[in-house]
Amino acid sequence: MSNDPESLEPFEACGFGELLDRRGIAPLTRHPTSTLQINVGWRCDLACTHCHVEAGPKRSETMDRKTADRILALLRASPSVTTVDLTGGAPELNPQFRQLVTGARALGLQLIDRCNLTVLLEPGQEDTAEFLAEHRVRVVASLPCYGAAAVDEQRGRGVFERSIEALHRLGRLGYGRPGSPLTLDLVYNPPGATLPPPQAELEASYRLELRERFGIEFHHLLAITNMPIRRFARQLEREGKAAAYSALLIAHFNPETVYGLMCRSLVSVGYDGRLHDCDFNQMLDLPLGGKARTIWEVADLAELEGDPIATAGHCFGCTAGAGSSCGGSLR
Numbered sequence: 001m002s003n004d005p006e007s008l009e010p011f012e013a014c015g016f017g018e019l020l021d022r023r024g025i026a027p028l029t030r031h032p033t034s035t036l037q038i039n040v041g042w043r044c045d046l047a048c049t050h051c052h053v054e055a056g057p058k059r060s061e062t063m064d065r066k067t068a069d070r071i072l073a074l075l076r077a078s079p080s081v082t083t084v085d086l087t088g089g090a091p092e093l094n095p096q097f098r099q100l101v102t103g104a105r106a107l108g109l110q111l112i113d114r115c116n117l118t119v120l121l122e123p124g125q126e127d128t129a130e131f132l133a134e135h136r137v138r139v140v141a142s143l144p145c146y147g148a149a150a151v152d153e154q155r156g157r158g159v160f161e162r163s164i165e166a167l168h169r170l171g172r173l174g175y176g177r178p179g180s181p182l183t184l185d186l187v188y189n190p191p192g193a194t195l196p197p198p199q200a201e202l203e204a205s206y207r208l209e210l211r212e213r214f215g216i217e218f219h220h221l222l223a224i225t226n227m228p229i230r231r232f233a234r235q236l237e238r239e240g241k242a243a244a245y246s247a248l249l250i251a252h253f254n255p256e257t258v259y260g261l262m263c264r265s266l267v268s269v270g271y272d273g274r275l276h277d278c279d280f281n282q283m284l285d286l287p288l289g290g291k292a293r294t295i296w297e298v299a300d301l302a303e304l305e306g307d308p309i310a311t312a313g314h315c316f317g318c319t320a321g322a323g324s325s326c327g328g329s330l331r
Contacts, residue, residue, distance in 0.1 A: 068096035196223035222328030249316035257323030
């Protein structure tokens with residue numbers, strides 16, 4: 001999907017910012033930054049159909065050591081940040097991943113690894129699960145269904161079986177076990193152009209199926225709406241569903257989700273050090289608050305408090321139904 005205005009036409013017919021204004025909940029501005037989400041690169045061992053990053057094995061975009069060093073310096077200077085959220089691609093494949101984990105942990109910060117599970121079985125990643133456990137990294141793992149057929153259709157042949165193997169590896173280390181400090185959360189994405197079902201009901205189904213069939217335990221399920229960006233957007237266009245999906249998201253706009261939007265308290269930094277309001281904006285080249293800035297231009301993330309948040313039509317994806325964020329449903 002291109003990043004030009006035409007790619008957003010189905011949404012902009014309504015106008016997200018205009019709708020917030022009509023509802024009396026504009027402008028959308030920043031709270032203190034509590035989470036720094038770091039996209040370390042777009043390389044991944046998978047090429048999932050719903051991926052808004054359009055990550056894959058052939059992607060070469062990757063964070064270098066200079067950028068990682070500067071991020072750690074910015075974290076030291078930003079006391080409001082309590083959580084570092086590492087994403088990609090498959091973040092574990094980036095050479096700076098372990099430096100960022102150990103550096104952030106040394107600062108006493110909580111850590112999240114957005115893991116696709118299969119990467120833990122890749123050559124060179126034999127000790128990654130143990131590394132995550134050693135540093136008490138919260139693992140947020142993609143598993144769009146508890147059945148093999150649906151997962152393999154969305155993520156590739158054999159992915160479900162390998163995902164279960166990786167979950168067993170994490171489980172042997174204590175991840176997901178009741179009372180364990182090693183948090184394992186799973187992520188559900190719908191198989192197509194639909195909204196997620198109620199998160200609590202879905203979590204109960206996942207827990208029953210995974211426990212009875214595979215002996216797998218986890219802490220929480222996060223239901224996330226597919227964002228019509230890049231690879232998933234092109235799939236919608238091929239299937240002739242782009243306009244209908246846009247209309248679905250707009251029709252289910254829920255004003256009660258707006259206050260809890262992750263962009264209010266999260267800053268997204270790209271592999272190149274550019275700052276954005278969220279990972280979705282990053283993929284559409286929308287700069288932080290509409291003003292291009294990098295990690296080298298900000299001394300403390302507290303500087304951003306009160307700034308406007310850049311919005312566009314895809315924001316209806318985060319505010320439809322129960323809402324959607326990197327932490328799952330908002331309501």
